[in-house]
Amino acid sequence: MSLGTSLRVTKQRQVLLDELCKVRSHPTADELYQMVRRRLPRISLGTVYRNLELMAENGMIQKLAVGGTQKRFDGNAAPHYHVRCLKCDRVDDLDLSLELDVEQKARKHTDFTIVRHSLEFAGLCPECC
Amino acid sequence: MSLGTSLRVTKQRQVLLDELCKVRSHPTADELYQMVRRRLPRISLGTVYRNLELMAENGMIQKLAVGGTQKRFDGNAAPHYHVRCLKCDRVDDLDLSLELDVEQKARKHTDFTIVRHSLEFAGLCPECC
DNA sequence: GTGTCTGCAAACCATTTGCATCGGT
């Protein structure tokens, strides 16, 4: 869990990362579990959760706390925003790098030491409306 | 649950709203339960959840999906942003009305019909750092 | 009186964890 910890290369880890990186969707842990299971039928849900957590901590992937109840994961570790469909729950990327100054602005309105921010959009995807 | 539905005025509802509105913090359902229980010892957690949900739907209060595992509630129904302390989990308001154009900007980068957005800041409160 | 609201307890569901075994280094 600390900085010096290097993760071992296990089959489970490899396949999990591979499956996550090859989709454009932003799957939940359970969706990923189903995907990986096709290649590793004996993998457990617990392993999926543990590895997603570890890989997120190590900056290899992103854990998204988007709207719904389940967390979602993104194989693209670079910072970017997301839009979520209110009807079908689909989550898309959003290339909106322009406003990196929100944190600067926010700093002027609080005595908190701002470390990061999260911005999520919600609406209707082209299919749903 | 629909527009025509007007909520009945019950003691539970009154006290709950009153307690929520008189604090500046952004309590979780359980914290609110503890607060209300001092005045209505027989109220149940279920009632607290049901009413918070209903009042949020009716725009009387706000349900916040901020960072952590538990949802938080805000007696101030007017749209505004929040900062959350990464250490003690305290949540403060943020008067940052300046950038109402984020949605406009976002619209240019997606084919979703954007309805709303949520923006949350995280950092360290003055007490924690 | 009618239909909503409440308290209670059980159900839910995403996620976490304990433990014995397995496997990467």
Place this chain on the structure above:
DNA sequence: ACCGATGCAAATGGTTTGCAGACAC
């Protein structure tokens, strides 16, 4: 050989729900 990783199943914890009685209107 060591220690992290895994599978399995049970535990957790926030939230939801079914039901019978109580209460607002």
